[in-house]
Amino acid sequence: MQPQGMEQAAMTSDKDWTTLLLLSLFLGGLGADHFYTGKTVTGILKLITLGGCTIWALIDLIMVITGGFKDSNGLPVTNK
Secondary structure (H helix, E strand, O other): OOOHHHHHHHOOOOOOHHHHHHHHHHHHHHOHHHHHOOOHHHHHHHHHOHHHHOHHHHHHHHHHHHOOOEOOOOOEOOOO
């Protein structure tokens, strides 16, 4: 049986939260946050639409800050 901290760490993404936050803040309209987390298709869509006219980029930024943003494997990217 694993300690609870180890179990929680195994259920989160290996992507760095701070890097994701900075990418989302400064390059979110270009899809850099989605490319970083392995979501290539949505990254391309976000790039083409310039972050969904910034609405999509703003929603993603809020999701990153609150810990609700998930990587391509469905694991949340959290601040460790």
